[in-house]
Amino acid sequence: MLTNEQIIGQALDRIRAGYVFPEKAMELDAAIRRRAAAGEYDALDGPALCETVTAHFQEVCPDKHLRLLWSDRPQSLEPQDQDEGRAAFAALLRTENQGVRRVERLDGGIGLIDLTRIATADGGAAAIGAAMQLVAHSPALVLDLRDCLGGSPEGAAMWCSYFFTDDQVHLNDMHERANGETRQFWTLPYLPGPRYPDRPVYVLTSATTFSGGEDVAYTLQAHGRAVVVGETTRGGAHPTARHPVTEHVLVTVPAARAVNAVTGTNWEGVGVQPDVAVPGDRALEVALKAALEHLGADARPA
Structure with missing residues (x-):
């Protein structure tokens, strides 16, 4: 049976080998090993160990995907x-x-799509297309990401593609540490549902919105294609690998980083900042009011 110091050591080995920022991984490694050598973790049980070490990870490197996790169920x-x-x-x-x-x-025929995950572009294409078909004739759209916990980068690019006229928009890049490659994400040339390029879009966020949900919100906001209404999101922008350390402890290691084509950065550690900051439970009310006012203004003669 591994000691707490050995568990931490193996987790840090994984972070050093795979974390997307190698220099930061070395800094993190040194800081946590100093704490372990001083005996700070010796008396902690499994769940408390994971919680405490993760908090110390965040002190050195505020990367929300960088975690030591406890699993009650034994894992391979x-x-x-x-x-x-x-x-x-x-x-x-x-x-x-x-x-x-x-x-x-x-109200007013405004469409609403409520998402809990960002599906993959292949498996989710039909459902995404069907949702967009149902709102195709709405004068404005509310995309509710308040409970969206993440998902696929390819799926995020597909969702964003619906809000542009063609495949000529460079959305973001993904830099991977393992192979040093950079993958570009552009709007897609073909979509299984109608595009929605020329009407107002409001994206709802909360402090729960994470990862792939943040990708969609941040990308549409950066390209000036949506107004973000709600709360600052959790701030997780790095695709992540999961590595078992023991049957009950695993470490999650961000292995790539997103870079937005407009801002040159991403939302890691800072979250998506709303254009209209309101409590999450009021975001739909506020967005709907803004949409109706906007549509009313458009309907009035100049």
């Missing part, structure tokens, strides 16, 4: 199979209707 110590991970995520998305929780017609 074999390296995670990427195909198995993708299959598990695909199964989760199927149970959640590819992340589309509801589509509604609000």
